[in-house]
Amino acid sequence: MINYSVDNFANLVDNSNNSTVIEVAFYILSIFITCLIFISLFVMVVVYIERKVAAAFQCRVGPNRVGWKGILQSVADLLKLLTKEKITPLYSDKFLHFISPMLCISASFMTLLIVPFSPHIQIINIDMGILYWSAISSLGILGILLAGWSSYNKWSLISAVRAASQLISYELSIILSILTMIIFTNTLNIQKIVLSQLNGCWIWRGHVVTLIAFIIFFIASIAELNKIPFDLPEGESELGAGFHTEYSGMQFAFFFLAEYVNLFITSTIIVILFLGGWLPWHISGFSIFNELMDSIPPIMWLLLKVSMIIFIIMWIRWTLPRLRIDHLILLEWKFLLPTSLANMVLASFLVLNNLYFYV
Amino acid sequence: MIISILKDAIYLKYGDFVLEKSEISLVKEVIIKQSKFLEFMQLVKDDKDLKFDILLDHTAVDYINENVFHLVYHLYSSIYNHQVIILVEVPRDKPVISTLCSIWRIAEWQEREVFDLFGILYNNHPDLRRIFLEDDWVGFPLRKNYKDNFMLEK
């Protein structure tokens, strides 16, 4: 077993508060540039993948003209969005209209800080990583609500109000599922959660309880991401484009980017909590196999598992129709919430009596 | 029922409503007096042998030379599967007739269309306004003496 030691990517800010202003500024700037580069590359790839996956489900080809097999399609889309005219409705609330895409994208950006790509690649490892993620990602809801309110448009308002009620409701199930896993892992520190799965991933170590928690977290996270079957805020057949109708150009690009970064982050959290994060796949006893698996760098493992989850989310997106607003709220408050509460009680019972595998 | 038997049945029962008997037996229309029109329609809907429960169609024909409008009502019975066409004549300079909204709900929209295109007014209609053309359109396009700037004359 390789001894994983977890250390920070940049040790410029240490606990003794002795760093100068320039060092802190340099640190923040490096994070900023990393995020920008990462987001632009990553989102372009994911948007292309989504269009190709959608095309595969719909028995057609997808983008195949711009670049080799359509790879440069996202670049073309980005250039188009950058050069579009920025139109603001006449009677809209100008300040709120300006600031809401920024709220969405800064909420998504800030959650990138705690993502552990590998034991050595993580921007900041704080002791309450998971709590930080659930708190910051709720800021995105505020951005959506303000966007719908500040466009002088009744349809955007309807969509924003639906979004607010949907996102706030499903936050509860997410938090309860996270709490269920914390009962097992005993720590909120993300790297330690991953390390606690050295003997096996939580999804099969905690048998029934973690499986239920996984399903609840999965469904609730599709709702948080505004994907079909929960995409009422952006209900294309009913409302045109929902809360981002009145946004064009770079502001629309921000909403779009925020959605895809959220997709990545949420899938990463699922992988970290349930599927082992950056840990490789080991079969106990097969030492040759294990060594082979260990030679693949951990960041590839994380990306592989995250791609699996993203593919399943896209699969569901292009198959199912959308839920009506009252079915959606009913699903949360009458099915998911009581189930996750009961699940949490069961989890504590399991942990107290050491009834899960590999204690 | 075969159309000639149907028409004879109507003549027999409601003879005093009928204005004139059509000579040609192929066509399926019955011409009714304007004054007793509403009563006739109600009777014909409830009559147990006729039971016309669907008002399939309502339209009008403009006879400008004779100064009349012929209003056409196409009734169908889903129970007996027979149909009849009822005609009513209204004078062209005072085209008023009572509405059938209380008998068949679809009459509300069909009469709106005829009002929009011909200008025929309906007594007691709940919501008589234009349906296809704008509210401030002047004139009634399907009348034979309608002219406007967009029409091309041969």
Next chain:
Amino acid sequence: MTIQLKTLNEILHNLDEKKHWGTKEYFINMGPQHPSSHGVLRFVLKLEGEIIKEIIPILGYIHRGIEKIGESVSYRNFVHLTDRCDYFSSIINNWAVSRTIEQALNMETNDRIETIRTIFAEIQRIQSHTMWWGVFGMDLGAFTPFFYGFRDREFLTSIVEETCGSRLTMNYIQPGGVLYDIKSNFIKRIKQYIKYLRPRIEEYERLISDNVIVQKRTENIGILTKEKALSFGSTGPVLRASGVPLDLRKNDSYGVYDKVKFSVVIGTKGDSWDRYWIRIEEMRQSLNIIEQLVDNIPAGKHMVTKYTTKIKLPVGYYQSSIETARGILGIFVASNGMENPYRIHMRSPNYNNLWSITDMAVGLKISDLVTIVSTLDLIIPDVDR
């Protein structure tokens, strides 16, 4: 005289009415531009939160005055105009005019013509219903069925194009026959298509009909009782979903419908779910009809009269109807003996089906309105003519 003429603005801004509004009610415009491809249909909705209190449909965005144009064109040319009304199944519309003229002139057509007409009408019915199914999925949020529906329609379009010459407005059934005779590999291609579509319909049932989300969104939504359906003048699948067995193919047989075996599909409750699965069943019945007919097309001429002979109807009124994919299309002609009709009127099925929505959707949510409009299967150019 109790006639009060109102304008739309007066209705919307009636100050007296506003006194009776609650504080939470507001007007919203579901405008002529729609993400769902029904056409240019505009609704003004009075909403309280998400609940609809009143619907005012506003028509006329594609009113082209077809009936007025009809007074200045000949009878044969009017058949072209009927294509443009219900363009997803245009051959059936042509049959309505042809049937009227043939009945008026006592023209007898031969068996080959009637068989070809029946086969093409059923092909158009399948085309219309597969496309409706795709659009229904899209309205509900599942974007994938849209492509499957269009793909199935596309196979039939290329078969029809080989014979009729065009893909959307075919102008194929003429008074006196059909415009072109069927091509040599039409029968083979149709048989291949029947074998292709039958398992597809089962697959589509598994995808959409067995999906609990679709079932919850369509059951008991938009209930149209039998009495209301009759009073609202609905016809076609909308009326049959409410329990009335009215299908002109059986009740008033034309073509060779009396020689083939098929069942009329009738629903029980009149909700959106009934309207949905009736059309899926009708697709299967249409496949049965085509299968029974396609092997035994009798020999003969494809046109009884010459295409260039002028048609003049004797003085009088003539009327006949056809069962299209959406309801009863009736043609009413008033003739004064000349070449052009004195008055020609199309009884449009979609115009009469649309009116019932003002009663069906009150008290439901906006998402339900989209579902109901989708299951009514409207084509707006047919509403407006």
